[in-house]
Amino acid sequence: MGALDLSGYGLTDEQRELATLVRSFADERVAPQAYEADRTKTLSLDLVAEMGELGLFGLPFPEEVGGQGGDYLTLGLAIEALGRVDQSIAITLEAGVSLGAMPVFRFGTDAQRAELLPDLLSGRALAGFGLTEPEAGSDAGATRTTARLEDGEWVIDGAKQFITNSGTAITRFVTVTAVTGTGDGRKEISTIIVPTGTPGFTVGPAYDKVGWHASDTHPLVFEGARVPAGNLLGQRGRGFSNFLSILDEGRIAIAALSTGAAEGCLEAALDYAASRVVFGERLGSRQSIQFMLARMQQRVHLARLAWLHAARLRDAGRAFAVEAAIAKLTASDAAMDNARDATQIFGGNGFMNEYPVARHYRDAKILEIGEGTSEVQLLVVSRALGLTR
Structure with missing residues (x-):
């Protein structure tokens, strides 16, 4: 069994073909630019577009919403193939699917899906998910970002950090967790879609990271950012x-x-x-x-x-x-x-x-x-x- 040998893992012919296709793309298109992208800390949106054309962002989604009708295993094969040569490109795909598009697909309304998924699943747009804060990550109880309903709008205040795909030229929105109330002595945490360019929503300068230099990562600040009440993603209080x-x-x-x-x-x-x-x-x-x-x-x-x-x-x-x-x-x-x-x-x-x-x-x-x-x-x-x- 060689390093590149995928036999013996119970993959279907279609899955092996996809893995071979993405490995070739990784070797021919991604690897040659990896050093320069790392050195200049630049995410190639041309490569993002090419991955979109290959259907990689839509792999685990059904065809009726613009996906490829595949499964999560097939997505994993694509991510593994990219991770061999450039982790920054691999995480761009992983976060674009898992943190950008998947929450909309899983918890969004029909209208939200129809509006947002076509561009996300085609690679024409990216989205981030704002969970981590300076004092909160896995500890949901420490979440300090708040959102209150006022005149039919959510008013959001707080900060997020380490948010992938949040500041590219094709980033369309971020989904953020925020405290929207309290109940039984616990914080009610919901998720809200905040479009790029919303007044009061600021994307901070990119981080100077140890690695993943070509991956787009930023802190986010919300100061009275207002979005429609309909931007709630999923059931209120079920965000975390x-x-x-x-x-x-x-x-x-x-x-x-x-x-x-x-x-x-x-x-x-x-x-x-x-x-x-x-x-x-x-x-x-x-x-x-x-x-x-x-x-x-x-x-x-x-x-x-x-x-x-x-x-x-x-x-x-x-x-x-x-x-x-x-x-x-x-x-x-x-x-x-x-x-x-x-x-x-x-x-x-x-x-x-x-x-x-x-x-x-x-x-x-x-x-x-x-x-x-x-x-x-x-x-x-x-x-x-x-x-x-």
Whole structure:
């Protein structure tokens, strides 16, 4: 089983064809621009448009809303293929689907779907999801952004941070969680669609990040931002619980991205070990390097099995939250470990940004943090085991 071998994973012919198509696109179109995009911290909207033309943003959505009629597993294959060569492009797709379009599809009204989904599923527009705040993320009770109804409009005040796809030239809106009231001593949290350009809604300067340089990420500020009452997304007071269900799906996609990153590190390290000559011998002839590469392949294989299993449960309509947490935990560990080992195999070259392993080394850390930290995944699994504080 080679690094690129997808046989033996129970994929359909159509799924393998899609994976091959996206891998070719990644190698021919994404990889050549990855270093320059990382260096200049620029997201290529041309590549976003091309991904839209390939139908990638519409993969898991039914055809009647403009999607491709696929499933979440097929989306994961596309994200994995992109993650091999450029995590920034992979997360742009992942967030565009999981955090941008999926909440509208799952919880939106017919009118909201008809208005927003066509452009999102075609790649003509992007959207962000504003959950995280300076003092709140997984802790819903700490949410401070508020929204109150006034003269038929939601008036929103607060701030969000680390919001992906929120400041591009084609970003159409962000969906934000906000406290809309209290009940039984708890905050009532709802989700509200805020279009780009809304007065009182400011997108802050892009972050200076350790990695994912070509991914669009901004802080958001709301100061009396007004939107129509009809911009409520889903049932009032169900905003955070709805988002948690979206987050479970997103963890599968992040696991697929992580698997791609781990695989990209393995591919690069294999090529380097085969060509690099040290003390008159190929680096790859040394057993210590061979064993390191074997461990890297082991991690890729196990990570892929984990996310495929979670995706199949999700697509079958079965419970999958725990399996998604295990997949994200397993795959993000694999990405970090493979990035470290690949960088070690490359030696000094691995510390140079023009080599993909250096970018993977920087990029992979966020995979243990975004869409639920590794500690949150462990909490999900431990609770499933019946363990409590």
